[in-house]
Amino acid sequence: MSTQPIQPAVRHGEPLLAVRDLRVTFGRRGEEPFRAVDGVSFDVRPGQTVGLVGESGCGKSVTSLAIMGLLPTRGNTVEGTAVFDGEDLLSLSAQQMRDRRGADIAMIFQDPLSSLNPVIQIGRQVTEVMERHQGLSRKEAMPKAAELLERVGIPDPRARLANYPHQLSGGMRQRALIAMALACQPRLLIADEPTTALDVTIQAQILALLKDLVVETGTAMVMITHDLGVVAGLCDEVNVLYGGKIVERGTRHGLFARPRHPYTVGLLDSIPRLDAPRGEALSPIPGSVADNLPWDSACAFAPRCSNALDVCVEKTPAWEGDDVVGLRCFNPMGVSR
Ligand SMILES: Nc1ncnc2c1ncn2[C@@H]1O[C@H](COP(=O)(O)OP(=O)(O)OP(=O)(O)O)[C@@H](O)[C@H]1O
Numbered sequence: 001m002s003t004q005p006i007q008p009a010v011r012h013g014e015p016l017l018a019v020r021d022l023r024v025t026f027g028r029r030g031e032e033p034f035r036a037v038d039g040v041s042f043d044v045r046p047g048q049t050v051g052l053v054g055e056s057g058c059g060k061s062v063t064s065l066a067i068m069g070l071l072p073t074r075g076n077t078v079e080g081t082a083v084f085d086g087e088d089l090l091s092l093s094a095q096q097m098r099d100r101r102g103a104d105i106a107m108i109f110q111d112p113l114s115s116l117n118p119v120i121q122i123g124r125q126v127t128e129v130m131e132r133h134q135g136l137s138r139k140e141a142m143p144k145a146a147e148l149l150e151r152v153g154i155p156d157p158r159a160r161l162a163n164y165p166h167q168l169s170g171g172m173r174q175r176a177l178i179a180m181a182l183a184c185q186p187r188l189l190i191a192d193e194p195t196t197a198l199d200v201t202i203q204a205q206i207l208a209l210l211k212d213l214v215v216e217t218g219t220a221m222v223m224i225t226h227d228l229g230v231v232a233g234l235c236d237e238v239n240v241l242y243g244g245k246i247v248e249r250g251t252r253h254g255l256f257a258r259p260r261h262p263y264t265v266g267l268l269d270s271i272p273r274l275d276a277p278r279g280e281a282l283s284p285i286p287g288s289v290a291d292n293l294p295w296d297s298a299c300a301f302a303p304r305c306s307n308a309l310d311v312c313v314e315k316t317p318a319w320e321g322d323d324v325v326g327l328r329c330f331n332p333m334g335v336s337r
C-alpha cells in the first residue's frame with residue numbers, strides 16, 4: 001500500500017452522490033408501518049469520506065441498503081432520491097441497479113462471512129467480479145486478483161486464492177471482501193461497519209487501507225459506523241443519525257471540537273479515552289431507542305435528553321443548516337437560554 005501522506009478533505013466540485021429526503025417505511029403485518037429512515041439527505045464528493053454514525057437500530061444499514069437497491073421491496077416503501085452521477089438510483093430497474101452495483105458502486109457489508117459465498121474459492125469470487133465488470137478472461141483476472149489480495153495485506157496471496165472463506169480468519173475475510181469491492185474499481189464505496197467484528201490492530205490496518213484508497217483513487221466513500229473512534233480516524237464529514245433522522249452534521253474537526261446536539265455529546269462522552277484518569281467511568285447515554293418518541297410530534301431523543309425543554313415533547317425540531325453543517329435541536333449544548 002502507498003505510504004503517501006493523507007491529503008486534506010476534498011470539498012470542491014459536484015457531489016458524486018446526492019441523497020435527498022430518503023424515507024424507508026417497513027410494512028408490518030397487523031401493526032403500524034415502521035419508518036426506519038425518515039427524510040435523510042447528504043452529499044458525498046469524489047475523494048471524500050462521509051460518515052453515518054449512530055447507535056444500533058438508528059437506520060444506518062437501511063439507508064445504505066436503500067441506496068444500493070438491496071432492500072426487500074414487498075410491503076416496504078422507499079421514497080426520495082439518491083442521485084449518483086446525474087442518475088437517480090432509486091428510479092432504476094432491478095437489472096439496471098445490478099449493473100451499477102459492482103461496476104460504479106460497491107458495498108462492503110457488515111458481516112463478511114454472510115457476504116462471501118462459502119462454497120466458492122476466494123480467488124474465483126474476486127475474478128468473477130473482474131470478468132463481469134472489466135471483461136477480463138479468468139486467466140487474465142487471476143494474477144490481478146492475487147495483486148489485489150496483496151494490496152489489501154493478505155500474505156501469500158497466490159495460495160490464498162485457492163482457499164474457501166472458512167479457511168480465512170475474520171480479518172482476512174474482511175480484507176477479501178474489500179478486495180472484491182476494489183476489483184470493480186468503484187467510484188462510490190459504501191462501507192457498513194467494515195471493522196466492527198475485528199480486533200483493534202486489524203481494525204486500524206483496514207481503516208488505513210480504506211483511507212489510502214480514497215486518497216489514491218478519488219473514490220467517494222460512505223463510512224457507516226457506531227464508533228466515533230472510526231470517524232475520528234477516517235471521515236471528512238460526519239452525519240449523526242438518531243431514530244432515522246440526521247440530528248447533527250459537521251466536519252470531523254468541528255464536530256469533535258464543538259458538538260452541539262445532546263445526542264452527539266452523549267456519543268462522544270461514551271468513547272473510552274486513553275488520557276482519562278484510571279478508573280474513571282464512561283458516561284453512556286441513559287435509556288435506549290425503545291424510549292423514543294415519534295418524530296411527527298416531538299424530538300425522538302427527548303426521553304433520554306438532559307437538555308430537554310417542554311417544547312421538545314410538543315413539536316418536531318426542524319433541520320437548520322446546509323450540506324456541510326447542521327443541527328436539529330431546540331436547545332443545543334453550549335447555548336444558554
Ligand atoms: N427488513 C426489515 N424489516 C423491518 N424492519 C427492519 C428491516 N431491516 C431493518 N429494520 C429495522 O429498521 C431499523 C434500522 O435498522 P438498521 O439495520 O438500519 O440499523 P443500524 O443503524 O444499521 O444498526 P446496527 O448498528 O445494529 O447495524 C431497526 O429498528 C430495524 O429493526
Ligand code: SF4
Pocket residue numbers: 261262263299300301302303305306307308309312317328329330331332
Ligand atoms: S430537541 Fe430537545 S430533546 Fe431533542 S435533543 Fe434537542 S434539547 Fe434534547
Ligand SMILES: [Mg+2]
Pocket residue numbers: 060061062110192
Ligand atoms: Mg447496521
